[in-house]
Amino acid sequence: KNQVEQSPQSLIILEGKNCTLQCNYTVSPFSNLRWYKQDTGRGPVSLTIMTFSENTKSNGRYTATLDADTKQSSLHITASQLSDSASYICVVSAIGNEKLTFGTGTRLTIIP
């Protein structure tokens, strides 16, 4: 069964600090992995997409990594800002399949 697990469930850090969110998946055959950011009261928005051959991808202060061998991904946020407070959802898709497998998300809170 395709599954995506994220850790931690929630995280609170001080503004300006860095943090790393984790994602483990068992989706096969693997197509791509996305990290979505969901602000409170809004729909998820895609931050990054990673395919099988990509190890690292950055989007501003967000850097995603992918280890296809161990089926793990991480999202690193550098110099956090108050606007980074949101839920971060790891989403994995299988080849030829439009159905995505969603993680339950990490709720990140940045405090001043």
Add this chain to the structure above:
Amino acid sequence: DAGVIQSPRHEVTEMGQEVTLRCKPISGHDYLFWYRQTMMRGLELLIYFNNNVPIDDSGMPEDRFSAKMPNASFSTLKIQPSEPRDSAVYFCASSLRVGGAQYFGPGTRLLVL
């Protein structure tokens, strides 16, 4: 483009009433998805369409739920009769191609009393 548009943004209704949620996907996107999000279960795919045709409705919880897509620019999700356990945020999303990014609407927050 205005993005995916959903209406209403909020809906409060009484148990037993019919609820209709509406979605306008991004123009040119061939895929449309309906999701439900709750604290307990996260995001769950209910049904998705390709070129207005329902492809997979295995996520629809029961016969009380139905979805239609009469044309490329409009879809509805109907719950009849509604129950308190249907309370959730319902998202519509669209994508251009297989495996492409899904663009989510702002969601409809449904509360069934």
